Amino acid sequence: MNVSLQSSKVYIEIVKQLREMITNNRLKPGDRIPSERELSERLNAGRSSVREALRALELLGLIETRRGEGTFVRDFRGHQLVQLLSTFILQDEKAKQDVAETKYFIEMDCLRLALVRLEENSLQLLKDKIHHVNFSEDEFFYRIIELADNHLFLRIWIILKDYYRSLYIDEPQFVKADYVHLLRGLEEKDVDKTVNAYRKLRNLSILTDTN
Amino acid sequence: MNVSLQSSKVYIEIVKQLREMITNNRLKPGDRIPSERELSERLNAGRSSVREALRALELLGLIETRRGEGTFVRDFRGHQLVQLLSTFILQDEKAKQDVAETKYFIEMDCLRLALVRLEENSLQLLKDKIHHVNFSEDEFFYRIIELADNHLFLRIWIILKDYYRSLYIDEPQFVKADYVHLLRGLEEKDVDKTVNAYRKLRNLSILTDTN
DNA sequence: GAGACAAACGTGGTCTGACCACTGTTATAT
DNA sequence: ATATAACAGTGGTCAGACCACGTTTGTCTC
Structure with a gap:
């Protein structure tokens, strides 16, 4: 902390240290911080610097402070994400378009990731899905995003999905053949085939990749 | 501020005052704060309390401080998201990885979009950037994301960028040739060339597309 | 007068020490 | 055993002192 090479600000370093401390010690919401x-x-820092870090985290809602008692990790599983996003999403028509576009791209990204991280049995699960009578597009892609194994993408996607559903009420029609092609692409670990299948599935023309 | 009736913490009050000050005085990004x-x-508060408020706002990305110069209002489009993302960022090491990965993918997505929506003069602007002495990777990609013309991507990217910067202190080295290739790909509207240039630029191996 | 250099000033960055208010524990008196 | 008082620990706040850095100003030189 006091080291000379330290170009970053002390309070930022402390934030990082705290983050490590919380993860390393497996601190859960409600647990106490030193x-x-x-x-x-x-x-090895001044108390004021420590406070700057703590106050910042407090404003972020990551910790909670009780005078005379101490500082505690906070329960931050609150899923009020959608609400907050909603404040700025429902603006203009362009925003709606952006939501759809972003969703598509993220799904495509996750397909690419899934392609690398895919395993045998998970593919079978997807196959079962599309042959099931109660097929759900959202469930299908949820599984894809999961396979991509990127929690951040998953979170963003879930939000986008909800908006997408609220913006476009018309249920997309399920063309089984498209999904079959998609899965075949995954199975063969063929990026182009997979991506093209996805485009077909979504009727995407502008987002052409195959120049 | 110092009044007894004040049950709230001083630094919280200062945050509120600052917010009012910014809105009332119509302060825009880049403008200076007292x-x-x-x-x-x-x-009527101690300097340390003022600092606690400022540091918190800084971590939120609402203001920016430059030693010897002052504190400035920042471009805070979509700052609400910061809060949300931060809640889970502090969890495990995997999360850091996800941030980087997501950032990369979104940048790649925006390259693909920019490829379609690109115009002449904007390309020239990018060229100027990479030949400028004060090249900034973030500025460069900010422009790319802008060209993609997807506000949602822009918002998400800004947040990811901030986290990325706070997670990976090591400044990436600027390999001009990679950027030249990237621009050439854009110029020729060649997706593969562009994407591959980007991969090279980021040293991405896992995210291989060229199966 | 124009330009180069140096000093002074203003700014954020950090630390220390001092109180205060509040909470929980411990020791004491009843 | 219970109620009360003292104590120790914690966050909340302030004041003052440096330091490091950037800008401005003023002076000197040519």
């Missing part, structure tokens, strides 16, 4: 004075000593 | 010492006087 006191400001103790952190100050342990991290 | 110095810490002046705020301390004007708001």
Whole structure:
């Protein structure tokens, strides 16, 4: 912390240290964080710097402070994500378009990722899905995004999906053949085939890749 | 501020005051905020409290501070998302990886979009950028994302960029040749060339597309 | 007068020490 | 055993002191 090479600000370093501390010690919401004075000593920093870091995290809602008691990790599983996004999404027509576009691209990204990280049995599961009577497009892609194994993409996608559904009420028709092609592409680990199948499936023309 | 009736914390009050100050004075991104010492006087608060507020806003990405110069309002489009993302960022190492990966993919998506929506003069602007002495990777890609003309991507990217910067302190080295290739790909509207140039630029191996 | 250099000033960055208010624990008196 | 008082620990806040850095100003030189 006190090291000279340190170009970054101290409070930023402390934020990082705290993050590590929370993960390494498996601290869960409700658990207590060392006191400001103790952190100050342990991290070789002034208490004011520690406080700057803590206040920032507090404003972010990551920790909670109770005078006389201490500082605690907060329960941040609150899924009020959609609400917040909604504040700026429902603007103009262009925004709706962006939602769809972004969703498509992320799905495509995840297909590419899934292509690399795919395993045998998971493919079978997808096959079962499309042959099932109660096929759900969202469930299908949810599984794809999961296979991509990128939590951030998953979160973003879920939000986008909800908006997408609220913006475009018309249920997309299920063309089984398109999905079959998609799965075949995945099975053969053929990027082009997979991506093209996806485009066909979504009726995408502008987002052409095959120049 | 110092009044007893004030149950809320001082730094929270300062945050509110600052928000009012920014809106009332119509402060725009790039505009300067009074110095810490002046705020301390004007708001009847200690400088440390003022700093706690400022640091918190800084971590949120709402303001920017430059030592020796001052504190400035920042472009805070979509800052609400920061809060959300941050909640889960602090979890595991995998999350960091996801941030990087997501950022890369979105940049690649926007390259694909820019490829379609590109115009003459904007390409020239990019060329100027990479030949400029003060080249900034972030600025370059910001422009790319803008060209993609998808506001949602832009918002997400800005947040990811900030986190990326805070997670990976090591500045990426600027290999001009890679950027030249990238621009050439854009110029020729060649998707594969562009994408491959980007991969080279980022040293991406896992995200292989060219099966 | 124009330009180069140096000093002064203003700014954020950090630390220390001092209080205060509040909470929980411990020791004490009843 | 219970109620009360003292204590220790914690966050909340402030004031003052440096430092590092950038800008401005002023002076000197040519």
